Amino acid sequence: MRLTEALQFFPGIGKKSAERIAFYILSNPQDGKKIAESVEEVLSKIKFCNICGNITVEDPCSICSSHERNRTTICVVEKPMDVFAIERAGIYDGLYHVLGGLISPLDNRGPDEIRIEPLILRAKKEDLNEIIIATNPTTEGEATALYLQESLKEFNIKISRIAQGIPVGTDLDFADDITLLRAMEGRREFKD
């Protein structure tokens, strides 16, 4: 059945859960329609912020257009979920930059396939004090951080990397707020 296959794309949904959900939709067509409509509505309204790359309804997004926030600091993350995790923790009041992936030659993803160039442009144009690199501490996350550090060092901006308070192999969006706080506070400056 194609529906169960499609449902298995969702994180945390295995074959059994997919079958249960599919069966529920089939036996409750009204609920199924409601879900389909709200998914479509969200998809038609949602876009990527032209500045930070986060998902948003308004472009630029509410964070990029806010004047309450510290506009001299950018926190670089892999994906929109990471922005959500840091925002939820309420430990950071600067701006963001979403890369939309990590460098991974195995997946045919080089530096030009993720939003590094736009970040370099921002570093040139915006009046920044600090760029915090908050990619996950995986091999790809570290490699991407290294690449960013190299690409950004010509600017007179402090480049830092969040500390390794996050357990290895865990995604940022799973890390609890305390761990995130510690990681943010313990960030270290990149030095050659």
Add this chain to the structure above:
Amino acid sequence: MYIYNSGMYLKSLYANNFRNFRMLELELQPGKNLILGDNGVGKTNLLEIVYFLSTFGSFRTGENVDLLKFGEPFFIISGVYGDTKVKVRYSDKKEIFINGLKEVRLRDSFGTIPVVALTSNDLEIVDGSPSCRRRFINMGISLYNRTYIDTLSWYNRALRQRNSLLNHAKMGKVIKGIEIWEEQLSHYALPIIKARVDYIDKLIKHTVPVFNTLAGQKLELSYKKGGNYRNLKEQLKKMRNKEIERGYTLYGPHRDEIIFKIDGHGAKVSASFGIKKALTVSLRIAQARILNEVRKEEPIIILDEIIGELDRDRIDLLSGLLDEYEQVLIATTREDVQGSGDFNVYRIEDKDGTPVIRKGLKEIHSI
């Protein structure tokens, strides 16, 4: 008789749908346990359960599905070691429970039950490719150093990433950012090499005398490094073009090699079958002694045959060497091994395709 007072031994085993065991419940004793039975009754399968509870893998197969009783969708195995219960449930994926609590990451409970296994596959440590010897070293270190497991997997990941870039370049694509992978490789290589140097020092210290006891010959063991570890990053950069031609990385810990020489001659090409056996036994005994040295805990030793393949004198010698361990499980078809020491004897028989285990005359398991 020996006095066992640490209580750190496998007290019981349970298995459901593992290999030919539909249902196994077995109490075990400390000291030397002999598991006797004809070919094909399930002796190795029993030892495989113990090994799996330690490393969450088998010494016979890389595929967990092979361990499912034919036609069954899941297996459950568990063991009580001291006061700790380790349980594994497998169907599609592995789930590990320590004292009833589910472990999120497998590596956190790796080696909770310390086990060193001597099996007939061990011959590959001498005869196999260099990767077999690296696997032996990696396993030995992983049993007491879990950070090593992480570092190794990061290193391997970075290696695959760099190799993929080298391959892209070989096919004529323009590549970008290969330096970051070289940086990562040399960064992760450092603790790997350090752990290996340290481990191999210990291995030499413990293997040489045991081998001398068993074989009466002089063993030399050395570590041949797979790269210039004073500056691996520089080496990778310098050799990049040559490596692009090959399409993979030629320098680094993934090219390390261990060399065995017996009385001055390479063991792989010159040693007899029996001497190679003695060497693999010495290496495993050394592995167990190192584990004890760093973890202050005697590992459980399992022997699949091995003992039955040695000659009479060496059986007695090995049996003597095994006295120092809290618990030893030996599987063999050979009745006469009983004469080489104090053993608790278990017998496995096949009853209509089901293994039945007896201790002494008592039938303790039958389903």
